[in-house]
Amino acid sequence: MSTIATLDLTPRPGAAPLHRMVLAQAGAEIRAMLRNGEQLLLTMIIPILLLVGFSTAPLVDVGGGARVDFVAPGILALAVMSTAFTGQAIATGFERRYGVLKRLGATPLSRAGLLLAKTVAVVAVEALQVVVIVAVALALGWSPHGDPLWALPLLLLGTAAFSGLGLLMAGTLRAEATLAGANLVYLVLLGLGGVLFPLDRVPAGVQHVLGLLPISALTSGLRTVLSDGGGFPGGPLLVLLCWTVAALALAARTFRWE
Amino acid sequence: MPGVDSTFESTLGSAGDGAPAVEIDGLVKRYGSTTAVDGLSLTCARGAVTAILGPNGAGKTSTIEICEGFRRPDGGTVRVLGLDPADPALRPRLGIMPQTGGVPPAARAGEWLRVVSRFYAHPLDPDALLGLLGLADHRRTPYRRLSGGQQQRLSLAAAVIGRPELVFLDEPTAGLDPQARHACWDLVAALRAAGVSVVLTTHQMDEAEKLSDHVVVIDHGRVVAEGTPASLTGAERQLRFRARPGLDLEELLAALPPGSAAKESPSGHYIIEGQVGPQLLATVTAWCATEGVTTEDLRIERRTLEDVFLELTGRELR
Numbered sequence: 001m002s003t004i005a006t007l008d009l010t011p012r013p014g015a016a017p018l019h020r021m022v023l024a025q026a027g028a029e030i031r032a033m034l035r036n037g038e039q040l041l042l043t044m045i046i047p048i049l050l051l052v053g054f055s056t057a058p059l060v061d062v063g064g065g066a067r068v069d070f071v072a073p074g075i076l077a078l079a080v081m082s083t084a085f086t087g088q089a090i091a092t093g094f095e096r097r098y099g100v101l102k103r104l105g106a107t108p109l110s111r112a113g114l115l116l117a118k119t120v121a122v123v124a125v126e127a128l129q130v131v132v133i134v135a136v137a138l139a140l141g142w143s144p145h146g147d148p149l150w151a152l153p154l155l156l157l158g159t160a161a162f163s164g165l166g167l168l169m170a171g172t173l174r175a176e177a178t179l180a181g182a183n184l185v186y187l188v189l190l191g192l193g194g195v196l197f198p199l200d201r202v203p204a205g206v207q208h209v210l211g212l213l214p215i216s217a218l219t220s221g222l223r224t225v226l227s228d229g230g231g232f233p234g235g236p237l238l239v240l241l242c243w244t245v246a247a248l249a250l251a252a253r254t255f256r257w258e
Numbered sequence: 259m260p261g262v263d264s265t266f267e268s269t270l271g272s273a274g275d276g277a278p279a280v281e282i283d284g285l286v287k288r289y290g291s292t293t294a295v296d297g298l299s300l301t302c303a304r305g306a307v308t309a310i311l312g313p314n315g316a317g318k319t320s321t322i323e324i325c326e327g328f329r330r331p332d333g334g335t336v337r338v339l340g341l342d343p344a345d346p347a348l349r350p351r352l353g354i355m356p357q358t359g360g361v362p363p364a365a366r367a368g369e370w371l372r373v374v375s376r377f378y379a380h381p382l383d384p385d386a387l388l389g390l391l392g393l394a395d396h397r398r399t400p401y402r403r404l405s406g407g408q409q410q411r412l413s414l415a416a417a418v419i420g421r422p423e424l425v426f427l428d429e430p431t432a433g434l435d436p437q438a439r440h441a442c443w444d445l446v447a448a449l450r451a452a453g454v455s456v457v458l459t460t461h462q463m464d465e466a467e468k469l470s471d472h473v474v475v476i477d478h479g480r481v482v483a484e485g486t487p488a489s490l491t492g493a494e495r496q497l498r499f500r501a502r503p504g505l506d507l508e509e510l511l512a513a514l515p516p517g518s519a520a521k522e523s524p525s526g527h528y529i530i531e532g533q534v535g536p537q538l539l540a541t542v543t544a545w546c547a548t549e550g551v552t553t554e555d556l557r558i559e560r561r562t563l564e565d566v567f568l569e570l571t572g573r574e575l576r
Contacts, residue, residue: 003390003444006390008382009382009448011351011453012421015379016376027374031369099359102328104327108350253425258554
């Protein structure tokens with residue numbers, strides 16, 4: 001039988017190459033996200049149910065055109081928000097609470113490496129969401145019009161903005177407050193951000209303010225590109241850029257690792 | 259992005275070689291109006307096991323967390339392997355076992371240890387390590403479903419997986435059953451044999467006595483005594499026995515050679531100090547015979563580290 005004495009414990013310290021550390025940590029984060037039931041509900045099940053429900057039943061007057069053409073871009077935006085903001089805020093808040101972030105700080109994985117790993121994991125899960133949502137939407141008769149390449153910068157900048165907001169929340173509030181707050185913000189933005197309900201029903205003044213929300217910018221940008229076949233979505237990208245810079249700068253200043 | 263990470267290894271050779279494992283001078287740490295560490299100085303030698311002993315709230319964890327780079331000192335200097343504890347070049351060279359937690363509750367034991375092993379250039383094999391620590395059947399068990407002792411052993415595994423030069427263990431055997439405690443002791447002994455420096459905190463005197471080359475007793479944020487376990491307990495021997503409470507020790511002392519001391523502590527437990535040898539033993543047993551006292555558990559032994567600890571830090575509960 002082998003015993004502890006058979007271990008070669010002779011010191012041989014060294015950090016792994018950055019890419020190996022980041023991929024290992026990103027893999028762990030992806031597994032954690034896909035195994036967590038509540039997270040899957042938020043990131044996969046709710047968006048798909050809303051997509052199917054609002055595309056097939058006359059719940060909202062979307063103006064002319066097929067319902068799914070209006071709903072699908074909104075659901076893509078919702079998917080980005082659910083993973084980059086709600087899911088990431090809650091997971092990171094509890095990692096902070098359980099000392100996971102502190103423990104990782106004692107390994108060769110730097111904080112920048114950890115943030116990179118989180119980004120890789122969020123983008124990977126979003127890619128999975130996009131594939132599933134697009135497949136379901138196409139099955140429901142969705143016919144996107146514009147150049148889907150313009151959707152890419154919107155999705156990426158939306159991810160950055162929502163990640164910044166999620167980390168801002170996770171790094172400053174208690175884990176329970178983050179849990180409650182991130183879910184509340186998700187619901188409020190789902191209701192007010194033009195995801196399912198067109199913003200053109202509300203008074204113009206309110207509409208302008210709501211249009212500056214990150215979710216509205218992402219939704220309207222995706223809708224302009226994918227439903228209306230519009231080109232470069234400059235306005236929405238500018239709004240998302242402002243949110244990204246503000247949220248990340250504030251998160252970097254206020255984030256407490258334990 | 260810190261491309262520097264990949265160059266840690268190449269800078270190792272020169273960084274702080276020959277420096278002690280830990281060198282602390284005049285360390286001060288305050289939390290609000292409470293001073294947790296109050297001018298503490300100590301040195302932990304390379305390749306040795308140093309045990310930091312102290313009652314709850316003595317400043318053990320604050321001191322060790324400053325060495326680990328988790329907290330910044332309010333005063334004094336701390337050098338770990340010759341470097342500032344915040345220096346990122348230290349990260350791959352240190353193994354750390356925090357007092358609690360640090361593992362995501364849903365993470366599976368084997369997967370988590372494998373992820374941690376991927377952060378190091380020359381890690382131990384995670385599965386072999388889990389097997390040796392008795393966790394082979396729990397590779398797929400989520401951390402939160404492990405028992406307290408199993409969680410501690412997983413944390414211990416993570417502290418050594420990267421083949422560090424210096425390991426910090428904060429109360430490594432707290433809450434462990436005897437088997438797990440012995441597994442931990444075996445691991446510390448193996449680390450020492452391999453030339454790894456170990457700094458551990460503990461409440462358990464037998465642990466410090468058994469494992470360590472150097473013991474530092476701290477209280478109220480200062481060092482109150484330090485030395486090898488043998489030098490702290492001293493060469494003096496004691497005669498101990500149990501008997502009915504309330505023996506007349508004045509009368510016993512009169513029969514003993516001058517310079518002897520006798521005390522009852524706690525009730526029914528007697529300790530005789532002085533020139534402990536055959537003569538004294540014979541005198542005590544003869545006196546007991548004439549008094550009709552039956553002694554139990556009579557033995558001659560050295561003071562234990564626990565005796566020294568209680569003398570130094572008092573019996574008051576805190």
